[in-house]
Amino acid sequence: MKSASTPQVPDSWRRLPRGGQLAEQLQQRLDEWAPGLFGFNLLKIDALGAALSLDKSRIRQSVVMGQRPFEGMDLLADATAMPFAPGSLDACLLAHVLDYSDHPHAILRETEIALRDDGWLILTGFNPYSSAGLACALPALRRRLPSWHRMLAPGRLEDWLKLLGFEVVARDYLGFTRVMQFALPGQWRGRLCPRFCPSLAAVYVLLARKRRFPLTPVRELKPVRSALTQPGMARQRE
Secondary structure, eight states: OOOSBOTTOOSSGGGSTTHHHHHHHHHHHHHHHGGGOEEEEEEEEHHHHHTSOOTTSEEEEEEEEESSOOTTOSEEOOTTSOOSOTTOEEEEEEESTGGGBSOHHHHHHHHHHHEEEEEEEEEEEEOTTSHHHHHTTOHHHHTTSOOOSOOOOHHHHHHHHHHTTEEEEEEEEEOOSSOSTTSOOOTHHHHHHHHHOGGGSSEEEEEEEEOOOOSSOOOOOOOHHHHHHSOOHHHHHO
16 A cells, blocks of 8 residues: 655654754643643654654554654554554554655544544644745745645644544644744744744644543423423312
8 A cells, every 4th residue: 555655754853844843842832731641552653753752651652653764763654544443442652653644634534533532632834824834835945845744724623633533632833043044034933923923833732632422312301380380280180
């Protein structure tokens, strides 16, 4: 089966401009979210996710799956056909996996199947509304951009997640201080953007939880007042 990832998927954060700085910012955010995660099995997909840690969570073990071979992975498989039983995972980390995939929605569907009810999904992606994303429309700057395959808008991704039964419980934006080499110069970005225009950051990170709601509506109970207005059996016999 042909891999869902594209050939240019990086095997290290250092392959990205300012990737080390970006990984540090993501790790700080994961360290804040991790204590609320619990369970037995955590799945990390591809090398970027494998380099991030969720050791501060209450998840007992982690598995690293690669769509292409890299050092430190536990198994090789396609993210659109994961070798996991339905509901067998408690959490999944997709660090820019969708950015380098030809079938991002298929990966989300497969992840939803593998996660248990109330399982956790952490997603990171390049923001098309950042200075880097907007530069993609300029041919003169496009050659300087990293070779990512696509950039999914966070709003569109959240719509996909809702359709699959996920609830987005937290979101954040990272990468204001020249995370990308082609970012515009200036100290104002690191000071003002996080406060006044966070959605212009280079990277977004989402924390979502798989929810399950009953398909059969609960029967509406009879109002108490109308029940009390009915005459008692003794009065009905009179």
